[in-house]
Amino acid sequence: MNYILxxxxxxxxxxxxxxxxxxxxxxxxTAEFGVQFQFVLDEMRYVYRTKNDVVMLxxxxxxxxxxxxxxxxxxxxxxxxxxxxxxxxxxxxIMKAYxxxxxxxxxVWGNAADPEKLREAxxxxxxxxxxxxxxxxxxxxxxxxxxALSAVVHEVQPDxxxxxxxxxxxxxxxxxxxxxxxxxxxxxSQKGLMAPPGLAFAAVSERAWKACExxxxxxxxxxxxxxxxxxxxxxxxxxxxxxLVAAQAEALRLIREEGIENVWKRTAELAAxxxxxxxKMGLTLFAKxxxxxxxxxxxxxxxxxxxxxxxxxxEERISxxxxxxxxxxxxxxxxxxxxxxxxxxDAGLKALSSRLQPTHA
Amino acid sequence: MNYILxxxxxxxxxxxxxxxxxxxxxxxxTAEFGVQFQFVLDEMRYVYRTKNDVVMLxxxxxxxxxxxxxxxxxxxxxxxxxxxxxxxxxxxxIMKAYxxxxxxxxxVWGNAADPEKLREAxxxxxxxxxxxxxxxxxxxxxxxxxxALSAVVHEVQPDxxxxxxxxxxxxxxxxxxxxxxxxxxxxxSQKGLMAPPGLAFAAVSERAWKACExxxxxxxxxxxxxxxxxxxxxxxxxxxxxxLVAAQAEALRLIREEGIENVWKRTAELAAxxxxxxxKMGLTLFAKxxxxxxxxxxxxxxxxxxxxxxxxxxEERISxxxxxxxxxxxxxxxxxxxxxxxxxxDAGLKALSSRLQPTHA
Numbered sequence: 001m002n003y004i005l006x007x008x009x010x011x012x013x014x015x016x017x018x019x020x021x022x023x024x025x026x027x028x029x030t031a032e033f034g035v036q037f038q039f040v041l042d043e044m045r046y047v048y049r050t051k052n053d054v055v056m057l058x059x060x061x062x063x064x065x066x067x068x069x070x071x072x073x074x075x076x077x078x079x080x081x082x083x084x085x086x087x088x089x090x091x092x093x094i095m096k097a098y099x100x101x102x103x104x105x106x107x108v109w110g111n112a113a114d115p116e117k118l119r120e121a122x123x124x125x126x127x128x129x130x131x132x133x134x135x136x137x138x139x140x141x142x143x144x145x146x147x148a149l150s151a152v153v154h155e156v157q158p159d160x161x162x163x164x165x166x167x168x169x170x171x172x173x174x175x176x177x178x179x180x181x182x183x184x185x186x187x188x189s190q191k192g193l194m195a196p197p198g199l200a201f202a203a204v205s206e207r208a209w210k211a212c213e214x215x216x217x218x219x220x221x222x223x224x225x226x227x228x229x230x231x232x233x234x235x236x237x238x239x240x241x242x243x244l245v246a247a248q249a250e251a252l253r254l255i256r257e258e259g260i261e262n263v264w265k266r267t268a269e270l271a272a273x274x275x276x277x278x279x280k281m282g283l284t285l286f287a288k289x290x291x292x293x294x295x296x297x298x299x300x301x302x303x304x305x306x307x308x309x310x311x312x313x314x315e316e317r318i319s320x321x322x323x324x325x326x327x328x329x330x331x332x333x334x335x336x337x338x339x340x341x342x343x344x345x346d347a348g349l350k351a352l353s354s355r356l357q358p359t360h361a
Numbered sequence: 362m363n364y365i366l367x368x369x370x371x372x373x374x375x376x377x378x379x380x381x382x383x384x385x386x387x388x389x390x391t392a393e394f395g396v397q398f399q400f401v402l403d404e405m406r407y408v409y410r411t412k413n414d415v416v417m418l419x420x421x422x423x424x425x426x427x428x429x430x431x432x433x434x435x436x437x438x439x440x441x442x443x444x445x446x447x448x449x450x451x452x453x454x455i456m457k458a459y460x461x462x463x464x465x466x467x468x469v470w471g472n473a474a475d476p477e478k479l480r481e482a483x484x485x486x487x488x489x490x491x492x493x494x495x496x497x498x499x500x501x502x503x504x505x506x507x508x509a510l511s512a513v514v515h516e517v518q519p520d521x522x523x524x525x526x527x528x529x530x531x532x533x534x535x536x537x538x539x540x541x542x543x544x545x546x547x548x549x550s551q552k553g554l555m556a557p558p559g560l561a562f563a564a565v566s567e568r569a570w571k572a573c574e575x576x577x578x579x580x581x582x583x584x585x586x587x588x589x590x591x592x593x594x595x596x597x598x599x600x601x602x603x604x605l606v607a608a609q610a611e612a613l614r615l616i617r618e619e620g621i622e623n624v625w626k627r628t629a630e631l632a633a634x635x636x637x638x639x640x641k642m643g644l645t646l647f648a649k650x651x652x653x654x655x656x657x658x659x660x661x662x663x664x665x666x667x668x669x670x671x672x673x674x675x676e677e678r679i680s681x682x683x684x685x686x687x688x689x690x691x692x693x694x695x696x697x698x699x700x701x702x703x704x705x706x707d708a709g710l711k712a713l714s715s716r717l718q719p720t721h722a
Contacts, residue, residue, distance in 0.1 A: 030680065
């Protein structure tokens with residue numbers, strides 16, 4: 001029995017993506033796979049809006065985040081993490097696991113990163129090797145103004161690399177990797193990219209490649225240098241998830257067909273529609289700077305959000321995400337990126353709205 | 362157009378495994394996924410013949426190998442790598458990437474690990490934290506006598522952990538994780554386990570968990586401790602490759618249906634059949650201690666093995682592996698594990714045999 005997936009990843013898959021996964025798998029050391037792999041990398045460059053080399057990992061998004069840390073930093077290096085939710089905190093945790101002590105700029109959950117706060121932090125902490133941001137943070141539903149943030153980094157500390165986690169943003173929210181001066185843009189296959197989870201990507205600038213050559217943190221499976229050396233052969237260093245590569249190729253074909261600007265526009269329109277519907281229900285948004293990928297909604301005080309989510313899943317087979325960490329039970333998060341359609345969002349909104357009535361009665 | 366896959370991973374998939382990948386993907390934080398994930402871990406214990414905890418990674422097999430290194434070792438620790446081919450060398454490379462200097466016992470390619478050579482090396486190098494072996498090495502087609510090797514380690518250095526890469530062996534060659542005293546057994550989804558590549562597993566003994574708690578090499582995405590903490594919730598710490606988990610669940614259902622001993626028997630019979638056919642062609646085996654998972658065949662002197670492989674793929678759509686590194690062009694490797702059937706092997710043997718004639722003429 002099917003259900004409606006309104007969770008922020010994995011998101012629903014287009015029918016043709018399911019279809020290609022039923023086709024015979026390719027061996028990864030063949031010309032046929034090489035063509036498909038090269039297509040994925042080329043189309044990823046299109047989605048990223050970059051001319052930089054893109055590398056592919058067989059990992060979740062977290063593997064991509066760790067790959068940026070280990071490929072760019074050495075013991076003792078200084079880094080700044082601008083945290084706007086649970087996924088910003090993940091960068092901090094990864095760096096600490098490698099013995100680093102990043103400078104952390106913390107925003108109140110629901111607020112986007114403040115460029116002026118960033119400027120102050122950059123001035124106070126000279127000699128940073130890199131600065132990390134989330135593009136969007138699914139835990140809070142905010143979108144960060146990467147163009148402005150990146151410009152501040154380049155102005156105040158021109159030697160620092162700009163590293164962006166766009167795992168939930170890419171292929172849904174506007175991102176201009178090259179035009180905005182983003183050195184490393186990370187993403188995962190299972191959100192805006194409309195493929196199943198299990199693949200991750202990094203677009204890496206020449207400045208970042210230089211840092212990678214001298215970075216001394218240990219790495220093997222996540223080593224971008226090995227991946228780059230395999231690119232001319234149209235291969236990956238280790239057996240990739242070939243089924244997911246075929247799925248990603250098909251999803252990227254659909255994105256190209258629609259045009260990336262149209263994808264951004266469609267996502268923005270569905271987000272605006274969702275926000276208006278939520279306001280009509282008398283509910284407020286959690287995010288002060290709401291993203292287009294998903295809408296985080298404050299639940300009425302006293303409502304048991306954990307039960308609500310479970311009820312909706314069991315009774316209507318609609319999968320809506322709740323709040324994470326201290327927001328558990330207090331908010332719901334309705335995604336509207338990738339293959340999620342207006343009818344799906346409508347079903348989710350209706351399920352939510354019908355369960356609000358008793359508390360008002 | 363379909364083709365016959367005789368490569369040692371990815372191996373062909375059973376039709377029902379393709380089918381489940383066409384079904385709607387599950388969100389990884391749901392009870393439904395939890396049931397499927399738990400099934401996979403339970404059935405993996407059945408295939409591993411272990412009562413130990415099994416953890417699952419979204420990586421290639423190489424990620425699992427690295428996970429054993431980073432979860433068990435600290436800077437300065439002593440380890441021994443018994444190399445019987447390209448994949449043994451990979452353990453050495455990973456350890457070196459983390460600043461370790463393993464003791465390497467090298468066998469001539471094609472020979473299995475010699476227990477007496479191991480005994481001498483263990484006596485000469487006291488205080489080892491762990492010893493690694495390959496179960497089978499697809500680069501050479503050998504199988505190692507893990508029962509004997511593990512017994513020697515436990516006898517000479519009872520404190521050393523026995524770590525086995527069974528990425529190509531599990532689900533094809535006999536493996537008794539608990540009975541043979543194997544502390545860590547690593548594997549990947551794409552060979553005997555009959556699922557696509559992208560998932561990896563580690564069966565970890567209590568002794569190894571103790572080592573994991575104090576091991577000081579840095580890790581985050583590959584950290585077994587985080588994975589173990591998520592087991593009671595039937596979850597993974599990070600978004601897993603849910604499509605591949607569904608595929609693995611179905612493939613494990615098929616293995617249980619057949620019975621693991623019957624899988625071993627069937628694989629051994631197909632291997633014996635292949636070896637006899639090769640001998641009949643007047644060709645010799647590369648491996649002195651041939652595995653049941655694949656047969657490595659010496660090509661007649663002067664024959665261009667690289668061209669042969671390409672010709673067979675292009676003209677007959679049969680994918681046979683050639684030699685790796687210094688064996689490139691000199692051997693071919695015909696896999697007969699997992700879903701590979703006698704008819705597939707026959708087609709491969711015929712393609713090979715028909716191309717041998719001209720050189721004899």
